[in-house]
Amino acid sequence: MKKNALSRRKLFLSSGLVAALQAGSSSAAPAKKPVLKKGDVILFQGDSVTDCRRARKQQKHANHQAAMGSGYPLFVASGLLGRQHEMNLKFYNRGASGNRVPHLHKRWKSDCLDLKPAVLSILIGVNDIWHKMKGKYDGTVKSYEEGYDDLLKKTRDALPETSLVICEPFVMRCGAVEDTWFPEFEQRREAARRVAQKHNALWVPFQEMFDEAIAAGTTPQHWARDGVHPSFAAHCLMAQKWREVVGI
C-alpha cells in the first residue's frame, strides 16, 4: 500500500517535472517556507483585493494601520506584529485597485524592488480577465502567463533571496462573474500555478479553499457578494490560509 502510494507520488512528481519542463520552467523543487530575520520586510502586491482602500499618503511607513488597508494583509500583519514585535517585521501593502499584470510591471521598481522584501506576496489575475470580459482589454491567457513569468524573472534577478508567495486568483460564481468567464478563468489559475512552480514560489490555494468552503454548505455570496471582492469573513479566511502556507 505505502509503496504503491510512494510510486504513485513519484510518478506524479516526475510527470509534473516533465510538464514543467515542457512548459519552459526551470525547476520543480518544492518552495521553502521563509525563515524571517529581524527587520525583514513583508510586502503584499496585487489589485483591489489586496489594496482594500489602503491610505496612499502613509504608504512609506511600514506597519501603518491605514496604509495596510482593511483586508487580508492587515489581518496577516495583525496576527504577527503583536507577539513578534521584537522581530521588528516591516509590513507594506502596495496592492492597487484595477491592476493587471502589466500595471505591476510599470510600478515594480518603486513598489517592489526598492522595498527589498524578504517575503513578497502577489495576488493578481482577476482584472486581467474581468476587464477583457468588459471589452476594455485584449490580454490572453498566454500574455497573462508570459507577463507574470517576466515579472518574477525580473524579481528573481534583483532579489535572489526573496521568498515568493503566489496567491491563486479566485472568484465566486455569483455577482459579476458570469458563465462566459469559464473555462478561461480556470486556464488563468493554471497559468498562475505554473508560474509559481517555475519560480519556486509558495502557492496559496485561495480558489481551492473557497470551493471547499462552498462545498461545505456556505453560499458564494457569503465570501464575495459581487463574486470578486471578498467579504470580511473571506479576508479572515485568506489571512489564515496565507499564514498556514507561508508558515509565519
Added chain:
Amino acid sequence: MKKNALSRRKLFLSSGLVAALQAGSSSAAPAKKPVLKKGDVILFQGDSVTDCRRARKQQKHANHQAAMGSGYPLFVASGLLGRQHEMNLKFYNRGASGNRVPHLHKRWKSDCLDLKPAVLSILIGVNDIWHKMKGKYDGTVKSYEEGYDDLLKKTRDALPETSLVICEPFVMRCGAVEDTWFPEFEQRREAARRVAQKHNALWVPFQEMFDEAIAAGTTPQHWARDGVHPSFAAHCLMAQKWREVVGI
C-alpha cells in the same frame, strides 16, 4: 473525593467570601473560559480604545467589517471568523469614544443586554480619570468601582450565563499621561480587578502586558503615542492577549 472537593470548594468560596467581603466583593471562584456554541454573540464594550472609528450605521449587522472598527475587536474577530465560519459566531463592537462607566449604564440595555452576548468584553476606565484630570468630571476611585460593580450586577441579573471578560485599563507613561495621574490610576486598575474577581470575570492584564513589553526594551510611544490610544502594533498585541485569556 467528590464530597471533599465540594467541601473544599465551599470552604474556598466561603473563605474567599470573607476576603471578598473585607474587600467589599462577593466571590473569588476562578472564572471559566467560555465554551462557544453555534451562533453565539461576542460583544466588545468600552471607550475609544474599543470603538476605533467603528461605523455606526452598520452596527446592527454582526461581523460587519466597518462596524468592527479598526482595533483589537477587529483583530480578535478576524482571527476567529475565518477558520470558525461553521460556528456562525456573531461579533459586535459597541465601544463609544469618550465613554466612562456612567455612559455605559445609560446605553446598557440597547447596547449590551438586548444583544444577549455569550461573551461580553469590557474595557473602561481611562476616561474616568482623564476627564477628571482635565477638570471635566468629578468621579472618584470609589464611584468608579461602585458604578462598575453595579453595571456587572445588572448584567449578571439579566444574563446569568454570559461569560464576562474584564480588560485591565492601561496607559503608557507618555503623551497626555502625566505624573498627576498616579497613584490614582493604579488604584483604578485595582478597582477594576476587584470588580472582575467579584463577578467571576476573566481578567485580561493589558497594563501588565505593556509594562512587560516596555521593560523588554520597547518605548511607551511605540504602543501609544499619546499614552492612551494604542498603536496598530498595540491593538495586535491586545487581540492576541485577549484570545489567550479567553481561550478562543
